[in-house]
Amino acid sequence: MMNFSEQIIALPPRLKRRYAILRTLLYATIIATVIVFGLRVLFPTLTFTFNFKTPSASKNNLLDPRDPLGSHRTNGKIETGGTLIADVGVIGSFARASSDITLEKASALPESLEFSLRRSYRGFLLPTGEPITSFPEASTYKIDGTYYTLTDGTLYPFVSDNAYLSRYPDDAALPETGEFLARYPVSENWLGFRIGSVISFADGVFLITSETEMRPVGSADIFLALGYRFEDVRPASEEEIGIYKRGKIFLLGAQHPDGTLFLDQDTGTYYLLWQGTKRPLTDARYRDFIMKQQTPISVSTQASEERARCTLEPSLFGRSFSCALTLALRPGNGNDYEIRIDGNNADIDINTLDVSFETEKSTRSMLTLLSQIKQRFLSRFGLGD
Numbered sequence: 001m002m003n004f005s006e007q008i009i010a011l012p013p014r015l016k017r018r019y020a021i022l023r024t025l026l027y028a029t030i031i032a033t034v035i036v037f038g039l040r041v042l043f044p045t046l047t048f049t050f051n052f053k054t055p056s057a058s059k060n061n062l063l064d065p066r067d068p069l070g071s072h073r074t075n076g077k078i079e080t081g082g083t084l085i086a087d088v089g090v091i092g093s094f095a096r097a098s099s100d101i102t103l104e105k106a107s108a109l110p111e112s113l114e115f116s117l118r119r120s121y122r123g124f125l126l127p128t129g130e131p132i133t134s135f136p137e138a139s140t141y142k143i144d145g146t147y148y149t150l151t152d153g154t155l156y157p158f159v160s161d162n163a164y165l166s167r168y169p170d171d172a173a174l175p176e177t178g179e180f181l182a183r184y185p186v187s188e189n190w191l192g193f194r195i196g197s198v199i200s201f202a203d204g205v206f207l208i209t210s211e212t213e214m215r216p217v218g219s220a221d222i223f224l225a226l227g228y229r230f231e232d233v234r235p236a237s238e239e240e241i242g243i244y245k246r247g248k249i250f251l252l253g254a255q256h257p258d259g260t261l262f263l264d265q266d267t268g269t270y271y272l273l274w275q276g277t278k279r280p281l282t283d284a285r286y287r288d289f290i291m292k293q294q295t296p297i298s299v300s301t302q303a304s305e306e307r308a309r310c311t312l313e314p315s316l317f318g319r320s321f322s323c324a325l326t327l328a329l330r331p332g333n334g335n336d337y338e339i340r341i342d343g344n345n346a347d348i349d350i351n352t353l354d355v356s357f358e359t360e361k362s363t364r365s366m367l368t369l370l371s372q373i374k375q376r377f378l379s380r381f382g383l384g385d
Contacts, residue, residue: 047356048088052076062339062353063087063253070276076104076350083342087122088355089253089335091225095360098324099353101312101341105319107349113312113321114343117355120304121227121297121334123256129277135286140164142173143181149191150184159190160240166194166293190243196259196273198228198294199236206241207250209257215247222252225335227297234293253336256297261287263296270296303330312341327357 050062055074065073065086078084099115118125139150147164148155158164164173193199197208205223206214217223223230262271262278270287271278281287310323339355 045356045358046090046092047354048090049352049354050086051352052350061088062355063089076353078341078344078348078350080345080347081342082344083340084350084353086339086353087253088337088339089122089225089251090337090357091221091252091335092357093331093360094327094357096324096358097308097327097337098322098356098358099310099312099339099341100320100322100356101353102320102351104349104351107319108346109314109318110344110346110348112343112345113341113348114309115312115323115325116307116309116340116342117329117337118304118307119329119331119334119337120299121256121262122253122336122338123260123273124262124271124278124299124304124334125336125338126255126273126276126278128271129274129279131280131282132272132274132286134283135289138168138172140168140173141176141180143176144178147173148181148186153184154187155181155184156187156189156191159192159243160237162234162236163192163240166197166234169289192240192243193234193236194259194293196257196261196294198233199241200233201236201238201241205233206236206244206246207257208244208259209247212243212245213247214241214244215250215257217250218252222250225252226250226256227334229295232294261290261294261296262299264299264301266301271299298333300330300333303333306330311343 048062050060050065051057052065052075054060055065063086065084067073068083068085073084097117101113103109141148141150141155147158147161149158150156192211193208195208195210199206199208199214205217207217208214217226256273258274260273261281262273263269264271270281272281272290273279281290306329308325308327308329310325312321312323314321337357341350341353
């Protein structure tokens with residue numbers, strides 16, 4: 001029978017020292033691991049990628065690879081002196097950005113290659129179009145309590161007063177009778193809200209992106225990052241949203257829809273997005289009408305023209321190129337980054353492109369992240385305002 005009362009044999013001094021050292025190393029390793037993990041959580045590095053050999057893959061989160069004229073450039077091929085442009089939307093304060101490019105085995109090796117980026121909203125980086133000098137013309141009528149617009153000899157009814165008033169002032173509609181209504185065919189297609197309107201139904205917020213489509217905004221953080229205000233959201237009914245098909249979720253990096261109003265703080269110019277351009281809105285009546293519905297999204301021409309650059313250097317084996325730069329771009333003028341790869345002196349064929357953003361290690365960044373975590377927790381359990 002074993003005797004458990006026997007005295008435990010003490011370690012020799014030599015082994016005691018080894019044990020103490022190993023225990024100290026273990027504690028130090030645990031503490032270092034916790035610190036490294038905490039830093040990665042509080043100050044993450046966000047990486048975005050595009051594989052040009054699988055351009056339709058869902059994991060590709062660098063958006064819309066293209067050339068300066070807007071033509072798709074998803075095959076990775078860039079001619080000598082050509083340019084590759086892509087976009088990414090990201091929330092946070094970042095100290096550094098880096099780019100890594102891997103070329104195909106058969107690609108030529110350039111002697112020069114440059115990575116650059118600038119910050120704004122994608123919509124504000126569109127080319128400038130013709131000025132809008134007048135309120136959009138329309139023949140509108142109010143017949144038996146319903147608003148209509150007459151287009152090409154057909155009357156199109158508005159789904160509600162709310163929808164009509166998002167497009168035109170009340171006094172723009174001429175009063176008419178049923179006799180007038182009988183003169184023209186009435187379309188079965190209802191007209192809804194002004195394109196670019198922000199509406200809500202139940203717990204969702206939606207952007208009206210066309211006459212027939214609305215897109216849900218992915219989250220409150222994304223809504224605010226796009227420059228919108230909850231005070232400008234127009235409540236809608238089930239009948240009103242029923243005329244639209246629901247498009248894909250609106251996420252960070254997506255371009256604002258047509259009808260979005262920007263205000264350039266540098267020049268005082270108002271711009272309205274429309275069909276691939278930003279058009280100066282010079283008509284005061286139309287501008288004031290839209291501003292009653294939507295606060296202009298603040299932008300800066302000077303800030304959008306600032307670029308951070310670095311030269312991509314080849315790795316030891318020459319097929320990979322990388323560089324890192326300090327992000328000293330002016331904040332507060334959008335959360336979209338336009339990425340450019342150019343300056344190549346040879347035709348190249350890119351396999352993969354990676355772009356990383358390193359979160360600034362500051363108290364402000366930490367408090368911002370903790371605030372976001374708190375808001376998500378409160379929203380998840382219905383404890384928010």
